[in-house]
Amino acid sequence: MQHGVRRVVLDVLKLRDPPLPELAMRLSSIPNIDGVNISLVEIDQNTESVKIAIEGSNINIEKIQKLMKDYGAVIHSIDEVVVGKKMVTI
Amino acid sequence: MNKVKLYIQVTHVSDIARRYFAMNGFDGSMTVLGVILGAWITGVKDPKVIVMTGFGACLAMGVSGFFGAYITEKAERRRQLRELEESMLEDLDDSLHRDASEFASALTAITNCLSPALTAAISLVPFIFSMFGVIPIFNSYIASFTLTSLTLFSIGIYLGRVAGENVWLYGIQMLMAGLVITIILFLLGEFA
Numbered sequence: 001m002q003h004g005v006r007r008v009v010l011d012v013l014k015l016r017d018p019p020l021p022e023l024a025m026r027l028s029s030i031p032n033i034d035g036v037n038i039s040l041v042e043i044d045q046n047t048e049s050v051k052i053a054i055e056g057s058n059i060n061i062e063k064i065q066k067l068m069k070d071y072g073a074v075i076h077s078i079d080e081v082v083v084g085k086k087m088v089t090i
Numbered sequence: 091m092n093k094v095k096l097y098i099q100v101t102h103v104s105d106i107a108r109r110y111f112a113m114n115g116f117d118g119s120m121t122v123l124g125v126i127l128g129a130w131i132t133g134v135k136d137p138k139v140i141v142m143t144g145f146g147a148c149l150a151m152g153v154s155g156f157f158g159a160y161i162t163e164k165a166e167r168r169r170q171l172r173e174l175e176e177s178m179l180e181d182l183d184d185s186l187h188r189d190a191s192e193f194a195s196a197l198t199a200i201t202n203c204l205s206p207a208l209t210a211a212i213s214l215v216p217f218i219f220s221m222f223g224v225i226p227i228f229n230s231y232i233a234s235f236t237l238t239s240l241t242l243f244s245i246g247i248y249l250g251r252v253a254g255e256n257v258w259l260y261g262i263q264m265l266m267a268g269l270v271i272t273i274i275l276f277l278l279g280e281f282a
Contacts, residue, residue, distance in 0.1 A: 015174055015187065017100040046177040072185035074178060 004032075004058030006087055009080035012050050014073035016043075020050070023071060030063050032056045051079070100187060101167070101194035107201045112249050114155055116264065118206025119241045121147050122213040123268055124275065126234050131279035137220035137227055144217070148210040152203045159202035160195055167191040209245070213238040242268045 014023065020038050027036045033056040042049040054064065061078075068075055082088060098104055122144050129140045171191050175182050182188055216233035219225045225233070246264030250257030 013178060015178065017102075018096060018186075019099075022096065022099065044177070046174055069184055070186055072174070072178065072180075072182050072187045074180050 003084055005061060005081060005083050006057060006059070007053070007055045007080065007082035008059055008061060008064070008078060010052045010054070010064070011041075011076040011079050012052055012068065012073050013076055014048050014050060014068075014071065016046060016048055018071060020048075023073070026067060026071070027052070027054060027064065030060070030067065032058050032060065053080075094193070096186065097190040097193040100190040103194040103197055106163075106194075107198055108252065110159060110198060110202045111205045112245055112252075114151070114202055115205040115209040116242070116245050116267075118148065118151060118209035119213060119238055119245070120267065120271060121151065121206070122210040123235075123238045123271060126213065126231065126238070127272060127275040130231050131275060135227055137217040137230060140217045140230075141214055141221055144210060144214045148207045148214075151206040151210070155206055156199045156203035160199035163195040163198045164192075167195055209241050212241050239265060239268055 020040065024036045024038050027033065033054055035055045037053040039051045039053075040048060041051055065075060125144050125147060126140060129143070134140060168191070171182060171187060174187060213234050216225065216230035216237065217227075220227050220230040242264040243261040246261035247257045249264075250260030253260070
C-alpha cells in the first residue's frame with residue numbers, strides 16, 4: 001500500500017494579509033491534511049517569512065502550491081518531506 | 091460570503107467605506123437641506139419642483155460619487171498592489187489580492203454612490219407624500235426639516251460610536267452644521 005507524502009515542511013514568504021490563522025485554516029481544509037503548524041520566522045513591513053509544517057496522509061503538494069499562489073505567498077524551498085509507512089525523523 | 095469577508099480582511103476596506111458613508115451621507119443631507127430651505131425661502135408651493143430638484147441633486151451626487159470613488163480607489167489600490175509585488179518580487183495577478191483590490195474599489199464606489207442618495211431621499215419623503223396629496227406642503231417642509239435634522243444627528247451618533255467618544259456631542263456637532271446652513275440661507279433670503 002502506498003502511503004504518499006505524510007509530512008512536508010515549507011519555507012514560505014507571504015504577505016501580511018491574510019493573517020496566519022486564516023492561511024492555516026485554509027491549508028487544513030485541503031483533503032488528506034490532518035494538521036498544520038505555521039511558525040513566524042521574520043516579519044517585515046509588508047511580508048512575513050514563515051515555516052509551515054503540514055502532516056497528513058498522501059498530501060497533494062500541488063494543491064498546497066496552488067493555494068499559496070492564490071494567497072499571494074511564495075514557497076522558497078521545501079525543507080523536509082516524509083513519505084512511507086513510518087514517520088522518519090532526522 | 092467567506093470570500094467577501096476575506097477580501098475585506100485583506101484590503102481593510104471597511105475603514106474607508108465607513109468614512110465615505112458618513113462623509114457623503116452628510117453631504118447628501120446638507121445638499122437637500124439647502125434645496126428645501128431655498129424652496130421655503132422663495133415660497134415654492136409645488137412639491138414636484140422640490141422632489142425633482144432634490145432627486146436631480148441626489149442622482150448627480152450618486153453618479154459623481156460612484157465614478158469619483160471608483161477611479162480614485164482603483165488608482166490607490168493599484169499602487170498598493172505594485173508595492174506588495176515589489177516586496178514579494180512576484181507577480182500577484184493570480185492571487186486573491188488582485189480580486190480583493192477590485193472588490194474594494196467597487197465596494198467603496200457603491201458606498202460613495204448610495205450614501206448621499208439614501209440620506210437625501212429620507213429628506214424628500216414628505217414631499218413625495220405631498221405630491222400625492224397625502225399631506226399639505228407646509229407640513230412637508232416641517233417634516234422634512236425634522237427628518238433632515240434627525241439624519242444629521244444620527245450620522246453624528248454613528249461617528250461618535252466609531253470614535254468611542256461622547257455620541258451626543260458628535261450628534262450636536264452635526265446638527266450645528268445644519269443650523270449654520272439654515273441661518274446663512276435665511277440671512278441671504280432677507281437680502282434677496
